[in-house]
Amino acid sequence: MKPTTRGTLAAVLTGVAAAASATVPAAAAGAVPVPVPLQGVSHSLGTRMPEATLEVPLLTPGAPDGPRYVTGRLLPEPILPRLPIAGTLPGADLRAPLPHPLGDRLGLHAPAAGLHTAGPGLNLAAPLTAPDPDLFGLPAPRLPEAGLLAPALRTVAGGDLGVGPAR
Numbered sequence: 508m509k510p511t512t513r514g515t516l517a518a519v520l521t522g523v524a525a526a527a528s529a530t531v532p533a534a535a536a537g538a539v540p541v542p543v544p545l546q547g548v549s550h551s552l553g554t555r556m557p558e559a560t561l562e563v564p565l566l567t568p569g570a571p572d573g574p575r576y577v578t579g580r581l582l583p584e585p586i587l588p589r590l591p592i593a594g595t596l597p598g599a600d601l602r603a604p605l606p607h608p609l610g611d612r613l614g615l616h617a618p619a620a621g622l623h624t625a626g627p628g629l630n631l632a633a634p635l636t637a638p639d640p641d642l643f644g645l646p647a648p649r650l651p652e653a654g655l656l657a658p659a660l661r662t663v664a665g666g667d668l669g670v671g672p673a674r
Contacts, residue, residue: 537595538562538619555604562598562619569593579637581646587629589656595619596664605670617666628656 543559569591574583598619602612632652638644 537567537593537621538564538598557601557603559602560600562595562600564595564597564619564622566592566594581633581635581637582631585628585630585656589625589628589658592624592626594622594624596622596662613668613670615666615668617664620662620664622660622662624661625659627658630654630656 539562541561541563543561545556545559549556571588571590574585574588576583596619599615599617601615603614605613630653634648634651635646636649637646639647
């Protein structure tokens, strides 16, 4: 391999490694902080503008639970499993300037909160029972059953509102 090819390959691999290492902390955190640029408005109007940083959630789908076979049923339970999705609620950090007698800044800090969901699922029962020895090994008829597994949502959100010095 030529030295120029090796150098190009090394540069490409270094760039890929740097890009991959930069995305790992954001994916591990579950939310990506995004500053809202308001400095231009502050300079053009000649006044102090609020500072805002938002946190955009990253959703990660999980592995659904596989079907379980239950004795006495011909079909597995559930037929259509629920798909779990983990992520965060969007977060915000807002700081607005105040007149000096009240303090320097009014701040609202609402961090991204963990969010765990599971989509809806489906459960069905066949119109036949399991083989019955009293009927010479034949299944008995019964009414079919259908059920919908409700979606689930779990989270704990919180925030702080206060007045304090400028940062």
